[in-house]
Amino acid sequence: MVNNRNKRLVMLCSIYKSPKKEGTYLYIPKRDDFSQVPDTLKQMFGKPIFVMLVNLEQRQLAQVNVEKVKQSMQEQGFFLQLPPPPENLLEQHKERKARQTP
Numbered sequence: 001m002v003n004n005r006n007k008r009l010v011m012l013c014s015i016y017k018s019p020k021k022e023g024t025y026l027y028i029p030k031r032d033d034f035s036q037v038p039d040t041l042k043q044m045f046g047k048p049i050f051v052m053l054v055n056l057e058q059r060q061l062a063q064v065n066v067e068k069v070k071q072s073m074q075e076q077g078f079f080l081q082l083p084p085p086p087e088n089l090l091e092q093h094k095e096r097k098a099r100q101t102p
Contacts, residue, residue: 009057010055010057011029011055011056011057011070012029012030012053012054012055012056013027013028013029013053013054013055013056013069013073014027014028014029014030014031014032014050014052014053015027015050015051015052015053015054016028016048016049016050016051017048017049017051018045018046018048018049019046019047019049020044020045020046021044021045021046021083022083023082023083023084024045024080024081024082024083025051025080025081026041026045026048026078026079026080026081027069027072027073027078027079027080027081028073028077028078029073029077031050031053032050034048034078035077036076036077036078037077037078041080056069056070063081063084064079064081
């Protein structure tokens, strides 16, 4: 979408966090419009908590690629960000030990 007044590209996105799943965020093109989000996802996500409104054309995101977010919102009407997998420190330690042993 283009704002004719200043000719800058604008793609607004509302970001919500899940009260049920820590680190899980839902991105939708229009604030409070969850019509494109499947019912099963809405149930698993819980009551969305609004975090912020961002212009995806002018901002980088910390955990996800902006292009993936834009593509998903255009194709599906939303983007779901899941938390990164937890670090398994015990496995990392075992792997280091195995490499050290001749």
